Amino acid sequence: MAVCKPWSACLLPAPKGRVCTNYARCVNQILQSSNNMQMWLRVPLRKHEDGDSMDDQSLGGDPIDSWETWNSFRLLCEHNSQLSVALDVLGSLPSTNSLGRWFGEPVRAAIIHTNAFLTNARGHPCLSKRHQKLLTSFFNHSVQAIISGELAHSVLVGPLESATSNAVNHDNSDLGHPLRSYLYYVGYLYQKMDPLPQQELYELSYRDFLQSPLQPLMDNLEAQTYETFEKDTVKYLQYQRAISKALLDRIPDEKSSSVTTVLMVVGAGRGPLVRASLEAAKETGRKLKVYAVEKNPNAVITLHSLVKLEGWENIVTIVASDMRQWDAPEKADILVSELLGSFGDNELSPECLDGAQRFLKSDGISIPSSYTSFFQPITSTKLYNDVKAHRDLAHFETPYVVKLHKIARLAPCQPVFTFVHPDHSPTKDNQRYTKLKFEIPDDTGSALVHGFAGYFDATLYKDVHLGIEPTMPTPNMFSWFPIFFSLRTPVCVRPGTPLEVHMWRCSSSTKVWYEWCVASPSESPVHNSKGRSYWVGL
């Protein structure tokens, strides 16, 4: 085998049959002995669907689902990060759900066979709508397209070339590659893709990059972090809308000039929620007295400058204190906070707001008034390998904030934990336990679960929501990426078998942590027992 440069790859022929143990072993040996040899396993994009029995026979013992072949191969090779996939795209495509699995896999190339192309009215090669959509998704996932096969279309001149060239003959010596018309078409598909939205462009470098979640209680945030978050105008507009609605509900028009509402921003940071509150007051014509409570001394300095600069001295009182300890001089009508993490409660909003609730009037309003975390099983070879690369238990038991991109979402999200504020229950308890049962659609086929994507949705006030749950995200908001909870050993889920997950939110006097495990189809260890790997300090 020749020495390969790191950016080159060796294309491996497709395994024959579903089990390919001996082949995988040989490849594994090579992968073990080379630090940078990239191997791309060629796999046909094929899955037997119900009613395909005739087709299946004609394939002569070929695999029912080529994803399973790939999965076997890479499990035997221990998820080696130098092993990737090159998919052979054929004329017919399996179900959309089954195709979706590949977006969690390291697919590097899509080899499109010329006989997968249709012929358009002008005799040019083109692709079916489903093929076009698939290819667009591949482009979005940095999968390169390769044309392969015999010339199967009579027109040799591509659509872009036809205007400038009149020579139409079967001698390809001058006209370039005989398959160029296919290439032109694929290039055309690439060019007609929608450009990435501004926000996606900004977030490109964060894709599938693991970030440790913040510890905003234990650590003080840096100026840079505040600056980034403050730019999220959408978020503060939602807050402003929520505060406006709450003010209108609380103070009827006739009392708008006589009653002053006491609003406390708990965790004021460098002041964006103070500004949103004052905007809401202006917008609704309500009178406001604002307390801005902030524990970070650096942020408090900036806050003082802001109040002076804006001339808010008569309205805004700055309190340099932890909201859990502050002895408030009066009680609040409205408590406004932005303490939510990617998983809602994971930055200890429940514990902080329980502390702040002491100085909220009994009929007072908390904004947010509730929030719920969500969970979703995903395939993500990339994230799994990045976690595994640390070679320790702690990283497998640490949830990471990550802009999810190379993933397959295997089932719809399900709610995990909900917190409501103010909490008037006699025994406040922020410990939680829930059991989730995910049904992966049957036409997906088997799937490998590397872990769970976590999201949140918050009700700020009444119908004003804020969140990142994928079916109802607040548009154009960038403050939160999802959170990823790994599994130490990926779990293979076969069609018709439910995936059962158990999730706990635990706390002690000094910290809060999650534990999680899979109970079906097979039991995983309980992850992060006693918060041994990951916890958030109180």
Place this chain on the structure above:
Amino acid sequence: MAVCKPWSACLLPAPKGRVCTNYARCVNQILQSSNNMQMWLRVPLRKHEDGDSMDDQSLGGDPIDSWETWNSFRLLCEHNSQLSVALDVLGSLPSTNSLGRWFGEPVRAAIIHTNAFLTNARGHPCLSKRHQKLLTSFFNHSVQAIISGELAHSVLVGPLESATSNAVNHDNSDLGHPLRSYLYYVGYLYQKMDPLPQQELYELSYRDFLQSPLQPLMDNLEAQTYETFEKDTVKYLQYQRAISKALLDRIPDEKSSSVTTVLMVVGAGRGPLVRASLEAAKETGRKLKVYAVEKNPNAVITLHSLVKLEGWENIVTIVASDMRQWDAPEKADILVSELLGSFGDNELSPECLDGAQRFLKSDGISIPSSYTSFFQPITSTKLYNDVKAHRDLAHFETPYVVKLHKIARLAPCQPVFTFVHPDHSPTKDNQRYTKLKFEIPDDTGSALVHGFAGYFDATLYKDVHLGIEPTMPTPNMFSWFPIFFSLRTPVCVRPGTPLEVHMWRCSSSTKVWYEWCVASPSESPVHNSKGRSYWVGL
């Protein structure tokens, strides 16, 4: 929870229902925070068998197979070595195969319920034959018996007590514990057990103790090791029988005084095979010339002393050389060697004998003439935990020599690799590959495979065998314990699903190693790729 001394244990109530995730999580938390707290999970010894549907309903949602409850629980607790089992023995017992699984588990106590006892003709409690057999097996596995329940038999006086006590009444103040008659019976079962054979007694301290296999080619054996092996008279008697038969076959009676057979002992050590050869010559009246080839200079010194002491100088020539390099002055009729490891070829007998074959006559005989390795899937929580305790990959990929005791043999052995000597094939190749498919009996239920027990059987000459394969072991031989190949992650095999294992014997110019993997029901990584963790030096 009180502080427990290391030798005490906390008995945990039986989980309700098959899935016990929350219970397991709480126990796991305690196990994580304590270094010596022993926890015994109480589990009823129960498994639903075909046709038990009525019974099953009456159990009201109880688990179909209580072993599965235990398995879930301990998987959630990561095979914690402080977690053990206390089995409730009930009136009816599940199938023998399903009971067998428990012998690979850390069962510490058998809690025998009084209503599991029958009543004998004299009104005394007794147990069914199957219960007796089970209890005897438990005793053999250091499982303590506990009697539990209400007095269910009218006779209060135990069989051993009846002779000395005439008082029969229901007042238990003077007569000791009301359940003593059950205890007497259990004690009686214990006492009537056959005593351990001498060899088993000798091997007691080796039970389930992992030993690294020898490297007899790279390292020279120590005198102590030779001394131990030389005591195995059964082994050398088998060799003597094989050599006698070969001599009789090769030299007819009429030529016995005219023809001298050239016999070479390759790897003569301190001489036991030389002695066996000379005994065979004496026994058969054949004339022998012996070359004793040995590479270990220390052994050669002892060998010289032996030859002088026994007066064998005219018959035996000592050659201090590695058989693979020795330039023999003549060719041999018979080549005798004892180079076998627990797994047959694992101490490189094939490579050594290939080297020695140069000086074997074309019609010469090799003793052994062939050997085959065998594989068997086993449950062994003890061995798995001992391997895991090293917290690295290398130990999981190293086969260990071990006197197997606390194990469940899940399926009959299957042959793995066979080597035949002399090897007259044009291209000698000692690399091997095989695929084994084990069918675990359906009435076993689900089972957890921690790894594979390896054995060998050798044909010394014609019908003279030598080996440790469990169905045909050479009796009273102690030179070899089985070998244990671990799996990095135990594999759960459900009834009706075959267990498929792939096994390779690989070699390079400097070493020989095995690679292995499971391909069904789910793919494991290929273990020991390129011999990264374990190899035998050439």
